[in-house]
Amino acid sequence: MYRAIMPNVENPTERTLAGLAINDPMAIEELFTSEKVRFDKQLAAKHPDEVNYTLMKNAWLGRKAGVLTLITENWLKSAPPALKPIVGQSLNQLKRHIEESLETFRVAAEKGSEEVASNRDRVDLSLPGVLRPVGSHHLIRQVFQEIEDIFFSIGFSVVEGPEIETPYYNFEALNIPEFHPVRDDMDTFYLELPKGAPTPLLLRTHTSPMQIRTMEKQKPPVRVIVPGKVYRRDNPDATHSFAFHQIEGLAVDTDITFCDFTGTIEYFVQQFFGPGVKTRFRPSYFPFTEPSVEFDVSCPFCGGTGTAAGGGTCSKCKGAAWIELFGAGMVDPAVYGFVNYDAKKVSGFAFGIGIDRLAMLKYGIDDIQIFFQNDVRFLRQFP
Amino acid sequence: MKVVYNWLKDFVDVTAPPQELASRLALSGTNIAGIENGPHGAVIDAEVSSNRPDCLGHLGIAREVGAIYKLPLKSVSPKPAESAAKTSDAVNVEIQSPELCGRFTARVIRNVKIQPSLKWLKDRLEASGVASISNVVDVSNYVMLELGHPLHTFDYDKVRDHKIIVRRAKPSEKMKTLDGVERQLAPDKDRQLDSGICMISDGDGSRAVGIGGIMGGAETEISFSTKNVLIECAWFEPISIRRAARFLKLHTEASTRFGRGADPEMAELASRRAAELILQLAGGELLAGVVDIYPGKRAPKKLRVTRAEILRVMGADVPDKEVEASLSALGFAPVRIDQNRGAEGSLLAAWECTQPSWRAEVEREIDLIEEIARIYGLDKFPPRLPAARQGAARLPHYEAETRLRDRLIGLGYREILTIPHVAEERDALFRPGGISPARLSNPLSEEANVLRSTGLVTMAAALEWNVNHGQRNVRLFEIGRHYDLTSRKNDEPEPPILTIGATGEAREKNLYDPAREFSFADLKGDLDSIGELAGGFAWRDGGAEWLHAARRGSVVLGANELGSAGQLARRVAEKFKFRQDVFLAELELDPLCTAYLAAKEARRYEPLPRFPAVERDFSLLLPDGTHFSDVVKAIRSLNISEISNIEAADLFRGKNVPAGKYSLLVRVTFQSREATLTDTQIGDYSGKIIAVLEKQLGAQLRAQ
């Protein structure tokens, strides 16, 4: 039993190893272990605060009379050469243990002192911080961006075009000759012409002229979307503005079919409204697409039931369970004739999404005019 | 078009309830606005698209129903009893303008008794939303709603010489239509000789008794004293009808149907059907035969559709039976003509079809494919997402614009979008000289009669709106376009601009800080933060006229003047009734974005200095009119490479500062890349700086 040979002394660190009659490695380890235990006991008995931390630090790590200094002086320096390595090694271990324990003690002491700080100094979390003024994207711009990103991710480039257009691009090249009944549905703003202007000028009634301008410049494959402002001479009310926003889409290639068209539109809608939304294509009529469709989604607000969550008719789809989103279709072969594409070899699809309506639907806005008033109380709601 | 459910049953034995029928119609191409259940049963409100005039009658809708449900269409073949006397002896018709009127049929019924209609007829008209007038007039409306073909009845005895001449309107011709309005049918002689309006006239042709295909005349109208009736059932050329209706601003049920393209073959049948109903309701005797002038008769067109093209366009197959069933039901009489006739599903399958007279707009293979697809069901073509063949590109300045936007938003500006239509006199407040505005020839109002020449006019309006609605602290920006016809290039979008507006407090009062009003320095700092992205702006004296003369500047980037910035001039602010300072700036966007890209490409890492920087402050008294830039220039002229920064740290006038001078605290930072600077070196540089400022600018160093 090593303990039996351990000298029973008050403070062994004040004596040399020889004075303690220790001369084998095992006894040395025992000696250091007892010092470690002594330190741990002392530390555990003390409440973690700054005073006790300083006290303990001086007692054990103090440069003049700290325990570790004594051990260095009394045990290490006078140790016989054979035992010096083991004493040094044990001393280092003890030192590391003390330093680490004291650091933990210090952290605990600091935390404790903050906790007891007076209520007077404590922050009132219900008071506001300093809010630096931050701006925001216009809601329409946010929706544009979201839609652009979705189509960009499936290979659609973004292009822009003029808002002041000629009747050729706005109507004729889109297979809408003069006196076509469809022109009656698109009340058009015309511009007073400068003297000698060769053609009449108008404000585009849709972003579709860019279908023509794009195909004039580029051979297939074509995949573009065209965000922009469009104009119709409608008297303003809650659902009509004489300026509004559209995104045109056009894809033309040697192998694009109706299935590719519906697949692309479905992909877009599920990205925009979420995967639970069902889609439906109804045959329709536009002079520049054939077959033409109106595109509906199952009402995302009532889950396509037509019934509002609290009972009663869903206000968004008015009970119809479907919401008409936009018109689209396969590009009419007549359009290819205007841009020197071979209608026998290429096919494609086009669509025109009304952005304002989409934003109104998604965010429950009941007056289109609010988009253009730019009231900061509105802008602030869409940070 | 109001579709009366029970009326459909005259032509097709439909059993599906109205609601289901309506939704099937919607999914095959007839847009449904709603269903009403009234006293006469269900009425489906169908929004018939402009390419489907055949669906502007119950027969046409019934044909659609037959195609959808694969039900046969009942034939319409009225056989009214005829008297011995011949129609051709009673009425004479001459078409002088066959390019406007392709067919004109006439029938005569003698000794009718004009009286109110019977209930069943009144009910159907009422369900269709048409007022009942008298039995004969009601019959013409009824036949139009039934067969989709408009017709007109004359009081036979009021038609002079019992002769009808169909001709073009004469210059300055006028007539009174049966709505009692006196109408001018062609412009005055000197302007345009021919309006291309088709007139129905009587006798020697000098008197107009109707506007062909649009409205009858008042003088030959049926009245309760009418004894003998002349039934006109004709066909008019669609484009001329649309022009005429627009010219006259007169849109009627008849002009809608003829304008979209009525069925020329239907004219005689509809006339016969009307005669049958008049005999039934008003009695009388129908003269034998019909006067039928038909210069526009054409042989039916042959069309072809192939399976190969169906597959190429639609991307999925349609079985032979479905192709044939849908085309047959719609009247296209498909016949297989390929070598593999009889082989189900052959890839070489081809059908020859005959264009029915009521579907003039179906002229091409693609039109037939649309017919097949919509009856077969669009949901039968499985969606698939096609792979992209090439990379996608953003707009050329997408990245630059995004960075600009994000920075402006970080600086506290909210993005706005505006409508470019503004009042001319407001536009003029901001319009640069030498530009004439893009003026609308048909504005909705004088408040919106030109397209803005600059975004400032709409920006000022947005600030105005906010201030007027109690929002006094506002910072806005817009990336938009400005419009100018004089410098317009045909293919390019209108030039983009960045417009900035701010008013009110730069910092609102809060728990910790006092409020501070937005100032020119805020605007300049914000603009310079943007400029940093593009290599940095320079500022020059100048700036636009609409700015306050003492608080404005022009913003320069490289060799380009990008625009102006400053405080809105009092004179302009008063027009908007602004009672607080307003700050505006507008920059051309394209050069800014181009410079952004160039600056980005030129940007290189600069190693961080390893030696400490030393700051020295120089408290100077400078003569008024000396600019900070003069101070910087003088110090830079020393070419001391260790000067890393020169900034204005404090500025004041007044107390303790002599008149004609101001006090400027200039902070100079010294830093060497080679070594720590010694006090001696700093002292030496400082001495040189003081000397050069004294010499070049007459600066005095204040005691510190």
Ligand SMILES: [Zn+2]
């Ligand atoms: Zn709903």
